[in-house]
Amino acid sequence: MLSYLAKRLAGFVPLLLGISFVSFLVMAMAPGTPVDLMTDLNPKASPEARERLEKFYGLDQPLYVQYGLWLGRIVKGDLGTSFSRDRRPVLDKITEALPITLFLNVLDLTLILGLAIPIGIYSASRQYSLVDRATTVFVFVGFAMPSFWVALLAMMLFGEQLGWLPISGLRSLDYDSMSLLGQIGDRIRHLILPVGIAALTGLAGLSRYMRSSMLEVLRQDYIQTARAKGLSERVVVYRHALRNALLPVVTILGLSIPGLIGGSVIAETIFAIPGMGRLFYTSVLMRDYPVVMGITLIGAVLTLFGNLLADLMYVAVDPRLRNR
Amino acid sequence: MGRRLLRNPLAVAGGLIVLVLFVAAVLAPWLTPYDPSDFDAAHVLEGPCALHLLGTDGLGRDVLSRMLFGARVSLMVGFVSVGISSLVGVTLGAVAGYFRGVVDTVLMRFVDVMLTFPTFFLILAVIAYLDASIWNIMLVIGLTSWMGVCRLVRAEVLSLRERDFMVAAEALGMKPSRVIMRHALPNAMAPVFVAGILGVAGAILVESALSFLGIGVQPPQPSWGNILTEGKSTLGVAWWLSVCPGLAILITVLGYNLLGEGLRDILDPRLRSR
Amino acid sequence: MTGSDTTHLLDVRGLVTAFDTSDGVVRAVDGVDFHVAEGETVALVGESGCGKSVTALSILRLVQAPAGRIVAGRIELGGTNLLELPEVEMRKVRGAKIAMIFQEPMTSLNPVLTVGYQIAEAVRLHRGLSRSDAWKEAVRVLELVEMPDAAERAASYPHQLSGGMRQRVMIAMALSCDPRLLIADEPTTALDVTIQAQILELLDSLRARLGMALLLITHDLGVVAERAERVLVMYAGRVIEEGPVDAVFADPHHPYTRGLLRSVPRLGRERGPLATIPGVVPKLNALPKGCRFRDRCDAAVAECASVDPALAPLGQGRRVACIVAAAHGGLRW
Numbered sequence: 001m002l003s004y005l006a007k008r009l010a011g012f013v014p015l016l017l018g019i020s021f022v023s024f025l026v027m028a029m030a031p032g033t034p035v036d037l038m039t040d041l042n043p044k045a046s047p048e049a050r051e052r053l054e055k056f057y058g059l060d061q062p063l064y065v066q067y068g069l070w071l072g073r074i075v076k077g078d079l080g081t082s083f084s085r086d087r088r089p090v091l092d093k094i095t096e097a098l099p100i101t102l103f104l105n106v107l108d109l110t111l112i113l114g115l116a117i118p119i120g121i122y123s124a125s126r127q128y129s130l131v132d133r134a135t136t137v138f139v140f141v142g143f144a145m146p147s148f149w150v151a152l153l154a155m156m157l158f159g160e161q162l163g164w165l166p167i168s169g170l171r172s173l174d175y176d177s178m179s180l181l182g183q184i185g186d187r188i189r190h191l192i193l194p195v196g197i198a199a200l201t202g203l204a205g206l207s208r209y210m211r212s213s214m215l216e217v218l219r220q221d222y223i224q225t226a227r228a229k230g231l232s233e234r235v236v237v238y239r240h241a242l243r244n245a246l247l248p249v250v251t252i253l254g255l256s257i258p259g260l261i262g263g264s265v266i267a268e269t270i271f272a273i274p275g276m277g278r279l280f281y282t283s284v285l286m287r288d289y290p291v292v293m294g295i296t297l298i299g300a301v302l303t304l305f306g307n308l309l310a311d312l313m314y315v316a317v318d319p320r321l322r323n324r
Numbered sequence: 325m326g327r328r329l330l331r332n333p334l335a336v337a338g339g340l341i342v343l344v345l346f347v348a349a350v351l352a353p354w355l356t357p358y359d360p361s362d363f364d365a366a367h368v369l370e371g372p373c374a375l376h377l378l379g380t381d382g383l384g385r386d387v388l389s390r391m392l393f394g395a396r397v398s399l400m401v402g403f404v405s406v407g408i409s410s411l412v413g414v415t416l417g418a419v420a421g422y423f424r425g426v427v428d429t430v431l432m433r434f435v436d437v438m439l440t441f442p443t444f445f446l447i448l449a450v451i452a453y454l455d456a457s458i459w460n461i462m463l464v465i466g467l468t469s470w471m472g473v474c475r476l477v478r479a480e481v482l483s484l485r486e487r488d489f490m491v492a493a494e495a496l497g498m499k500p501s502r503v504i505m506r507h508a509l510p511n512a513m514a515p516v517f518v519a520g521i522l523g524v525a526g527a528i529l530v531e532s533a534l535s536f537l538g539i540g541v542q543p544p545q546p547s548w549g550n551i552l553t554e555g556k557s558t559l560g561v562a563w564w565l566s567v568c569p570g571l572a573i574l575i576t577v578l579g580y581n582l583l584g585e586g587l588r589d590i591l592d593p594r595l596r597s598r
Numbered sequence: 599m600t601g602s603d604t605t606h607l608l609d610v611r612g613l614v615t616a617f618d619t620s621d622g623v624v625r626a627v628d629g630v631d632f633h634v635a636e637g638e639t640v641a642l643v644g645e646s647g648c649g650k651s652v653t654a655l656s657i658l659r660l661v662q663a664p665a666g667r668i669v670a671g672r673i674e675l676g677g678t679n680l681l682e683l684p685e686v687e688m689r690k691v692r693g694a695k696i697a698m699i700f701q702e703p704m705t706s707l708n709p710v711l712t713v714g715y716q717i718a719e720a721v722r723l724h725r726g727l728s729r730s731d732a733w734k735e736a737v738r739v740l741e742l743v744e745m746p747d748a749a750e751r752a753a754s755y756p757h758q759l760s761g762g763m764r765q766r767v768m769i770a771m772a773l774s775c776d777p778r779l780l781i782a783d784e785p786t787t788a789l790d791v792t793i794q795a796q797i798l799e800l801l802d803s804l805r806a807r808l809g810m811a812l813l814l815i816t817h818d819l820g821v822v823a824e825r826a827e828r829v830l831v832m833y834a835g836r837v838i839e840e841g842p843v844d845a846v847f848a849d850p851h852h853p854y855t856r857g858l859l860r861s862v863p864r865l866g867r868e869r870g871p872l873a874t875i876p877g878v879v880p881k882l883n884a885l886p887k888g889c890r891f892r893d894r895c896d897a898a899v900a901e902c903a904s905v906d907p908a909l910a911p912l913g914q915g916r917r918v919a920c921i922v923a924a925a926h927g928g929l930r931w
Contacts, residue, residue: 120735211888220705222705222707223698224706225706225707225708225768227692228692228698228700228721229692229695229720230690230691230693230720230723231693239711240708318710319709319710320757
């Protein structure tokens with residue numbers, strides 16, 4: 001298992017290089033140089049200042065040297081400085097916003113898995129039942145639903161019409177004056193809409209996947225063996241089928257991580273949540289390139305680690321991988 | 325094949341939705357009762373009525389007309405970006421599968437790298453450099469969604485490469501490129517076609533999200549996404565501005581998905597929605 | 599005669615099992631009658647698709663609904679009709695009174711559970727042993743099936759074992775609760791020839807030691823001749839001939855059985871082309887009227903086109919479903 005892990009980690013190195021290279025290319029292909037952009041914002045910049053900046057960024061060097069210099073800075077954790085007025089290091093801005101996004105995504109995933117797995121199991125073990133058919137319809141519609149539209153409708157209903165839930169931010173204005181219990185409640189109330197909607201739209205795909213994976217496993221010979229032993233259907237499904245059915249779901253989970261992270265942009269923008277997604281969106285609008293590139297890079301690295309996590313889960317579930 | 329498609333009621337429903345939308349988009353200029361960009365200060369934010377079936381927006385423009393022209397945007401974005409992604413995917417996949425070896429390894433690692441980026445991030449990052457316009461949107465969506473097709477075509481070409489008729493064709497002195505074009509690619513087309521139909525749905529969703537966020541199709545050109553943006557700012561006042569475009573996106577995406585899944589079941593039982 | 603009904607362990611009468619397919623309802627088993635006596639080895643033979651496996655699954659009521667279902671008949675085990683038992687009671691029969699071994703040892707064991715666990719599970723369920731006692735029992739039955747290093751092997755996962763060892767695990771699992779009837783569905787087909795003989799030998803000796811009955815499903819007539827006392831020949835969902843193995847092999851009554859025996863290569867026989875039965879097995883949803891074997895039969899008479907022959911007794915425990923054979927009193931052709 002350790003050697004398997006080591007092999008996987010070794011495989012990350014070329015991927016990380018590739019990621020950095022693509023990121024660099026996107027930057028390099030962009031019209032104008034970072035110096036243009038900086039000096040555009042400051043019309044008083046002298047030609048000498050420009051030259052100094054160009055030298056600092058190594059723009060007078062050939063492209064591959066620039067890539068090397070840039071890579072060297074990235075490895076040291078230097079993602080540059082934001083173009084926005086605060087001129088803060090990109091890394092600081094990201095580390096500030098990242099935990100919020102991670103927290104929300106973990107919450108989304110927990111909710112999605114907690115619902116999708118039982119739904120999938122139920123549908124599969126009662127194939128073509130009313131519930132199964134209803135689930136199939138829900139899945140097709142859920143798959144086609146634009147999440148931002150559902151968010152909009154939910155804001156209209158629960159926020160404007162009924163006034164039950166707050167529709168923006170992570171806490172109320174009078175948060176600091178609340179009791180501890182009130183603060184917790186306030187947090188939860190703010191999370192219901194963004195997390196609920198992310199879960200609702202993510203649920204469709206995963207429950208469908210869980211269903212078909214379960215159906216596939218229930219057709220296997222070893223399930224027949226289990227039944228021939230006299231085990232109850234409950235034991236057959238939960239003890240014998242479930243772990244096998246979860247294997248492909250773990251894989252798909254790893255693959256869906258980039259989608260989840262990418263989706264944060266929409267959710268955080270709509271609900272005004274100060275996470276990495278919203279930071280990304282505002283940076284795109286303001287053409288704050290260092291932040292845009294930094295987040296793109298971090299997003300890819302997060303995906304890699306998500307995949308590694310999925311791998312570890314896979315190994316935990318499947319004994320066939322353990323002694324490789 | 326046609327008969328088997330007709331026996332699948334969901335696929336038929338999907339096909340009908342796609343057909344109706346196609347006709348509506350093509351005939352939009354003749355179907356619309358108003359010019360989609362005509363202001364009418366006397367009829368601002370009016371609810372659905374006999375004159376304006378789907379009401380008017382904040383500038384008094386007819387929402388139905390804007391929706392119909394929005395259908396054109398969706399259709400174009402869907403097909404052009406899938407066209408781009410299919411072209412890139414098929415080409416790279418065929419090259420990787422045919423030449424194998426180093427070429428294959430490099431291309432497949434590139435695919436891995438591309439798949440590691442959250443697509444939405446990549447699209448937004450590129451848009452940060454370019455101007456938001458329908459052409460750039462289509463280009464960017466196309467260039468960030470070819471990886472699936474590429475893997476598919478590569479696998480197909482790779483397996484065909486080993487078969488006798490490819491060897492025979494080469495032995496007859498045919499050029500490798502010609503052999504791929506004439507023999508391997510037609511075999512790979514069915515799954516690529518299905519992926520394309522499903523890709524149209526995905527592209528429409530991404531375009532509407534971008535337009536909704538204000539970094540996609542720019543007003544005054546109407547798109548379902550940017551009509552929704554106005555819906556957001558008039559949330560409590562004009563429900564029709566939020567409900568109509570969202571429903572349109574939902575139904576469209578549903579239509580393409582149903583058609584795609586139906587076709588997949590028919591064309592390639594191996595790929596049957598597992 | 600076949601002996602009085604009271605000594606029958608298993609009695610199957612008029613069993614019909616149907617499946618819904620895209621071409622309509624198909625009766626994979628269509629009116630099957632047979633019995634198995636205590637301690638006896640009965641072979642069920644026939645080409646693939648003749649309904650052997652479905653018959654076996656029907657006995658355990660493991661035909662998968664909603665596509666497949668038992669439509670008619672009785673399956674009596676020691677006088678109780680299994681088809682009338684509630685599901686909860688039926689589960690106490692499966693694994694405990696009737697156990698089953700499947701064809702594919704490679705896929706019949708759960709890949710994510712240790713083999714010891716999979717055996718102990720049945721022991722805990724049917725014999726109410728504690729977790730640790732059940733594990734010891736699992737090791738004991740693994741020793742019984744001559745598994746080398748049984749105590750260590752119990753902790754292995756299926757992928758760590760060879761095909762022959764996995765089939766030993768399947769046998770151990772089946773024997774762990776002392777069933778009175780063991781159904782073995784092509785237990786050696788997927789194994790190497792040398793392993794095949796070992797496994798069959800093992801099955802046979804364990805059957806004798808434990809005094810259980812064995813219903814051996816196979817298409818290998820050599821296996822039948824060596825191991826079984828009685829043989830049932832199935833064709834297109836029906837039993838068409840039944841009798842003591844020696845008698846049936848020496849003097850087959852049904853033209854199909856004759857064809858089947860002729861198509862087996864034998865050492866010592868003069869060389870010549872192997873006989874084959876002309877034609878193909880008819881599709882179950884497009885059976886000919888009258889006798890199902892008529893189209894391929896070299897002895898068919900005009901009547902065969904209208905009469906669907908029933909399995910008729912001929913004396914000495916033999917029965918045959920063929921009007922020509924019955925008319926000749928089961929005599930030589």
